[in-house]
Amino acid sequence: xxxxxxxxxxxxxxxxxxxxxxxxxxxxxxxxxxxxxxxxxxxxxxxxxxxxxxxxxxxxxxxxxxxxxxxxxxxxxxxxxxxxxxxxxxxxxxxxxxxxxxxxxxxxxxxxxxxxxxxxxxxxxxxxxxxxxxxxxxxxxxxxxxxxxxxxxxxxxxxxxxxxxxxxxxxxxxxxxxxxxxxxxxxxxxxxxxxxxxxxxxxxxxxxxxxxxxxxxxxxxxxxxxxxxxxxxxxxxxxxxxxxxxxxxxxxxxxxxxxxxxxxxxxxxxxxxxxxxxxxxxxxxxxxxxxxxxxxxxxxxxxxxxxxxxxxxxxxxxxxxxxxxxxxxxxxxxxxxxxxxxxxxxxxxxxxxxxxxxxxxxxxxxxxxxxxxxxxxxxxxxxxxxxxxxxxxxxxxxxxxxxxxxxxxxxxxxxxxxxxxxxxxxxxxxxxxxxxxxxxxxxxxxxxxxxxxxxxxxxxxxxxxxxxxxxxxxxxxxxxxxxxxxxxxxxxxxxxxxxxxxxxxxxxxxxxxxxxxxxxxxxxxxxxxxxxxxxxxxxxxxxxxxxxxxxxxxxxxxxxxxxxxxxxxxxxxx
Numbered sequence: 001x002x003x004x005x006x007x008x009x010x011x012x013x014x015x016x017x018x019x020x021x022x023x024x025x026x027x028x029x030x031x032x033x034x035x036x037x038x039x040x041x042x043x044x045x046x047x048x049x050x051x052x053x054x055x056x057x058x059x060x061x062x063x064x065x066x067x068x069x070x071x072x073x074x075x076x077x078x079x080x081x082x083x084x085x086x087x088x089x090x091x092x093x094x095x096x097x098x099x100x101x102x103x104x105x106x107x108x109x110x111x112x113x114x115x116x117x118x119x120x121x122x123x124x125x126x127x128x129x130x131x132x133x134x135x136x137x138x139x140x141x142x143x144x145x146x147x148x149x150x151x152x153x154x155x156x157x158x159x160x161x162x163x164x165x166x167x168x169x170x171x172x173x174x175x176x177x178x179x180x181x182x183x184x185x186x187x188x189x190x191x192x193x194x195x196x197x198x199x200x201x202x203x204x205x206x207x208x209x210x211x212x213x214x215x216x217x218x219x220x221x222x223x224x225x226x227x228x229x230x231x232x233x234x235x236x237x238x239x240x241x242x243x244x245x246x247x248x249x250x251x252x253x254x255x256x257x258x259x260x261x262x263x264x265x266x267x268x269x270x271x272x273x274x275x276x277x278x279x280x281x282x283x284x285x286x287x288x289x290x291x292x293x294x295x296x297x298x299x300x301x302x303x304x305x306x307x308x309x310x311x312x313x314x315x316x317x318x319x320x321x322x323x324x325x326x327x328x329x330x331x332x333x334x335x336x337x338x339x340x341x342x343x344x345x346x347x348x349x350x351x352x353x354x355x356x357x358x359x360x361x362x363x364x365x366x367x368x369x370x371x372x373x374x375x376x377x378x379x380x381x382x383x384x385x386x387x388x389x390x391x392x393x394x395x396x397x398x399x400x401x402x403x404x405x406x407x408x409x410x411x412x413x414x415x416x417x418x419x420x421x422x423x424x425x426x427x428x429x430x431x432x433x434x435x436x437x438x439x440x441x442x443x444x445x446x447x448x449x450x451x452x453x454x455x456x457x458x459x460x461x462x463x464x465x466x467x468x469x470x471x472x473x474x475x476x477x478x479x480x481x482x483x484x485x486x487x488x489x490x491x492x493x494x495x496x497x498x499x500x501x502x503x504x505x506x507x508x509x510x511x512x513x514x515x516x517x518x519x520x521x522x523x524x525x526x527x528x529x530x531x532x533x534x535x536x537x538x539x540x541x542x543x544x545x546x547x548x549x550x551x552x553x554x555x556x557x558x559x560x561x562x563x564x565x566x567x568x569x570x571x572x573x574x
Contacts, residue, residue, distance in 0.1 A: 013186070015147045015178040016045035019107065021187035022154035024050060028078050030456055032066040034059050036082020038109035038125060041178030043080065054456050054485060056449060057477035059086050063093025063104065064446050065453030067168075068413060068436050070102040072457045074229060076161050079106040083175070084125025087133070092443045094137050097168040099440025100250065101227050101311075103161040104168040106138070107154075113145060113174040131172060139167040145174065147182040155190045163195035164327045165310040166227060197310055199326035199334050207283070207306045207322055208338040214281035215369075216303075217243040218263075222293060223250025223440075224286020224310055224328040231255070231432045233332035234285070240339050242372045243283070246272060248293040249424040249439050251286060257428040260373040264380065266425050267292060270570035271382045273299050275375075281306065284321070286328040288314030292424075292439060296571040308332070387567055395422055395564050398539055402466070402492070403427060405546035410462050411454045413437065415447030417468035418500045418564045425567075445474025448491050452478060455487040462488045462550045469495040469520045476521075479530040482555035490549040490556045493523050496563040504566055527557035534559065 019042045023031065030052045035043040046053050056062040059081050066077035081087055087108040097104045110116060110130060111123040118128055127133070131141045140160040144153035150173065157171045211217050219241075225234055231254055238245045238261050245255045246263035255262055266272045273295040276282055280303035287293050288309060297318070305321035308331040315323040324331055370378065387396070399422050406412060408430045414420035414437040429435040436454070438446035451465035467475070472493045482489055494500075498517040506513035527534035534557035537545040542560060549556040 012181045014041050014045060015150055015173065015180055015182060016041035016043070017048065018147055018150040018182060018184060018187060019154060019173070019178070020045045020049040020051055022151045022190060023078050025151075025187045025190040026076070026155065026158050026192065028076065030054060030069065031078040031080055032056065032062045032069065032453065032456075033080030034062050034082070034086065036086045036109065036125075038111065038175040039080060039082040039086070039178065041175065042107070042109070042173075052456075054452070054481070056452070056481050059089035060093050060445065061449035061475055061478050063090040063106070064096065064449040065456070066104045066106075067093060067097040067100065067102040068450035068453035069457050070097070070104055070166070071100065071227075071436055072411065072433065072454045074227070074433075076103045076105050076158055077453070079104055081106065081108050082125070083109045083111060083130065084127055086125075087130060087172075091133065091137055092441070094134070094168045094170075096438050096441040096443055096446065098137055098139070100223065101166045102168065103166040105157050105161050106168060106170050108170065108172045109178060110172045110174040112176040116174060131170065134170040137168070138170045140169045142169065142171040143173070144171065144177065147177055147180060148184055150177075151187050151190060155192050159192040159194055162192070164197040164228075165224070197325065197327040197330065199308070199324050199331040201334075203322065203324045204331070204334045204338050207324060208335055208342060210281050210304060210306060210322065211241055211243075211283060211335070212339055212342060214279070214303075216279050217241050217281045217283065218276055218279035219243050219245045219283045219285065220248065220276060220287060220289075220293070221245055221251045221254040221285055222248040222287025224308075225251055225254040225332075226286075226433055228286065228310075228327050228329040230286075230329035230332050233329055233336055235259075236336045237332055237339070240336060244275070244372050244376045246276065248287050249437070252424070252427070252435050253429040253432040254286075257430070261376055263376055264425075266383050268295055268425060268569065268571070269383050269386070270295065270298075271379055271386070273570075275379050277302050279303050284308070285332065286310070289318045290314075294318065298571045390567055392565060392567055394539060394562070395419075396426070398542060398560070398562065398564070399423065399426060401539070401543035402464070402546065405543045405550060406464055407462065407550065410434070410464060410550065411436070411451075412464040412466065413447050413450040413454060415465075415467040415471035416442055416444050416501070417466065417471055417494060418496075418504075418566055419466055419468075419494050420447075421501065421566060422564075423466070444471045447471065448475040448489070449478050451489040451491070452482060452485075452487050455489050456485070459486075459488065462490065464546075464550065465489055465491045467491065467493050468500055469493060469497065469523070470499040470518055472523065473518075473520065476526065479527055479532050479555070479557075483531050486554050488554060490546065490558060492546060492558050492560060494564065495520065495523065495559055495561045500564065501566070523557065523559045532557055536561070
């Protein structure tokens with residue numbers, strides 16, 4: 001046991017009070033976490049604060065909840081955990097937050113100050129260098145070694161998390177500093193100025209010139225558009241250029257699904273890859289063109305590429321481009337303005353008769369290439385025909401039932417499971433920032449705790465979580481969290497008796513699967529043992545059962561026994 005213990009005496013202000021006062025001063029209203037011995041100072045201070053505490057049962061799940069809360073609010077989500085095992089349990093969640101640019105402020109305790117510095121003093125939870133475990137995962141690492149340092153350290157970490165591109169940060173504070181009595185005045189006000197990332201004007205001028213002179217401009221919108229809240233600017237630019245728009249899985253909702261220029265999200269489709277390749281100017285905004293956004297790196301652009309990216313490490317990391325290091329909203333707004341002013345003044349006149357914006361003036365029956373809208377419709381028809389030839393009616397029917405049951409204003413959170421992989425390509429979220437998944441880092445267990453985080457941000461709105469039975473077991477303890485806090489999350493568990501997508505991968509690659517088949521509980525009975533209503537459904541009743549569960553107050557579980565298949569990959573034969 002540690003030699004430093006909290007004392008149950010008269011109220012006294014401690015370092016823990018400075019932590020929660022600082023968070024409140026910065027605008028926090030909700031914090032996530034799980035207490036531990038070294039962190040008790042800050043948890044004790046929570047009861048004296050106005051902050052709402054949502055406590056989960058596993059630190060990794062608390063991290064996933066904070067991640068989704070940050071995505072849903074476009075703000076900072078504080079995460080409070082303890083030293084050593086508690087801290088290290090957050091790493092998978094923080095990796096996802098980093099991949100998804102979620103502004104999670106993780107605050108962990110440390111061994112007493114005398115035990116820090118790399119020596120082996122034998123304190124409980126002691127690590128030689130705890131902060132080193134986080135440096136390769138988070139945006140920045142911070143330490144407060146005295147009480148007077150706490151407000152400034154919290155503010156610096158908050159500012160780092162919220163600066164573009166958003167991301168997780170780590171702050172650690174020794175146990176005795178959190179417990180120690182302080183004479184620092186209560187924190188009244190903290191000011192932070194998150195760093196803006198504005199585009200350089202000459203790059204905007206160059207990009208506008210390339211886009212307006214292009215015969216076949218196409219836009220690929222990634223998660224950076226959603227994180228920046230740049231949907232209106234993207235729509236304005238696409239309509240200015242009459243440019244078709246595809247969205248990556250992380251960018252779902254960035255562009256209206258039913259818009260005549262919407263290529264949707266079929267990023268694992270060779271027809272889509274070819275369409276993007278054939279653009280004479282491709283604008284990539286808010287995406288690094290990574291594995292999932294490039295059909296497993298089979299994408300090979302034939303024309304010129306313009307890339308807008310807030311993460312400098314992703315800029316031109318996979319393809320040469322006119323790289324614009326900027327926030328998506330600022331850059332898109334600047335492009336809309338530049339192109340609009342060029343149109344008004346006549347500009348360079350380079351767009352000419354081949355500009356896609358001029359094709360609408362062509363007389364009916366005139367010879368020439370199809371309009372952008374017709375090209376989009378043709379692509380989507382070819383995708384539909386490809387899928388239709390694979391006997392995947394069950395999968396499409398189930399995904400359609402989920403879409404029909406989910407209210408238009410509701411948010412869905414998806415684990416790494418076959419139905420989620422279908423949703424990445426084929427699910428219409430019907431509004432922006434309404435679909436969250438772990439496709440950034442790809443870890444299991446994201447769906448349900450993420451949905452709890454979204455529900456904590458807006459308890460009046462129902463939230464859907466989707467998991468397979470394997471992923472569900474990562475988060476089953478959080479049924480207690482949902483019940484305790486009365487969070488309106490409906491959890492759809494697709495029970496196929498194992499790690500379904502890994503079963504497919506191994507069977508395709510090796511002829512048979514190993515380690516993918518799982519014994520699992522009766523999920524209905526298990527949920528009911530937590531006091532959470534549950535029902536077992538089938539594909540015919542799924543829409544009705546799911547709609548009823550979503551309409552009911554509080555948490556619920558719907559279990560669908562089904563063995564689903566993925567559509568055939570196209571990158572292997574490209």
